[in-house]
Amino acid sequence: MRAVVKRYGSLTAVDGLDLDVPAGVCLGLLGPNGAGKSTTMRMLTAQSIADSGRITILGYDVPGASKQARAVMGVVPQEDNLDIELTVRQNLAVFARLYRVPARERRGAVDRALALADLVDRADTVTANLSGGMRRRLLVARALVHRPQLVLLDEPTVGLDPQVRQELWSLIAGLRTGGVTVLMSTHYIEEAERLADDVAIMSHGRVIARDAPARLLDAHAGRTAAEYYGPPERLAEIAAQAGAAGFTTRRTGPSVSVLRAENMPAELDERLGAGVRRAATLEDVFVALTGERVE
Incomplete structure (x- = not known):
């Protein structure tokens, strides 16, 4: 992202934002509600269009080539948008097909995503009958079914109780260990400290500081x-x-x-x-x- 601006009337939600995410890094966007984190995520997925600036994801300009960009990234939204009438396996199979995983590879892709999210024993459970924590894990599994190069996590554990949050943290830490590039927005301090290689602190639509958590502490606190x-x-x-x-x-x-x-x-x-x-x-x-x- 280069000099990206997004306004809603008189409100400037994102104000000249510059942001790079190196390959293999988990970058945490940390800031209070209203800092511009979710607006940034929506622009990266072309759900919202920047007023100015440039957004490039893995070589694809967004929104111009947003379809190609979406094909190489996985998105875990803040809101649960699962099809609750389908089973866990069916939800994953639908997305494997939408993301054009070859037919001969879909079963393996679904099985791999189930294992990553520790949902193998719930594969044939109707999604409506899952707990909140399992549904969040399914959202992550769905984002990984096509082996994306980049995963966007928008407030991945918001509204979850501490125990379930810990389970999600383990899953996200596994992505980081596996070398997946991750951009995660959060307002949970411990989440950013535990999971992110680098933390970009946002305030009023701008990044005001960015570094590894330990170096941020050394420099400012x-x-x-x-x-x-x-x-x-x-x-x-x-x-x-x-x-x-x-x-x-x-x-x-x-x-x-x-x-x-x-x-x-x-x-x-x-x-x-x-x-x-x-x-x-x-x-x-x-x-x-x-x-x-x-x-």
Whole structure:
């Protein structure tokens, strides 16, 4: 993507976005709702057309050659659009045919996708009778049935309970290990930290920082944060003292966190009082860069 802009009336959803995804990399688009992540995904699949800029996927210009681009990528949408009257196997077989998997290879392609998504024992179950987690796994399997070179995951675990989310994470991690190129939008901090080789942090339609998660933390938040609780006046005092000493702080409801706590001098540490040490996160990076929370 080069200098891509998408507007909806007076709202600029994507604002001059430049984005490259190297082959074999899992790139996470991290940001709050409204950052432009889903709009970016819709433009990549030609469901939405950019007002300006250029989009190229594996050598194909989008939307001009969107059919050819779709043939070499798999898409896992945010919304469940499975045919609930078909079985798991039938859903996959339909997509294998739509993606022109040769007839002699379709059975093998479906069996492979079932195995990847751990749905072999549910192959003949009607989709309407699957749990929410199994349906999400089927969406991923469907996107992989034609062995795409690129997989787009738009908020792949949104609305799932933690246990099911962990199952999906294992499946996505398997794609990464297998060398599949993945572009994943998410607003879950841990999801981006665990699954992505690189994270592009989005805010107001732009990428404001991009690097490996560990390097983003080193550059913008450090290794640890000191978290303090108390009445608003006390939190404001802590933030002021830490700021005066050159430390970045972030306020989260009943607490204030001081970033790069590992560098705090003993005198400041003693003056601020007892704080809870925790590992720094990509949300700390996002807040440090934008002043906003990822939610």
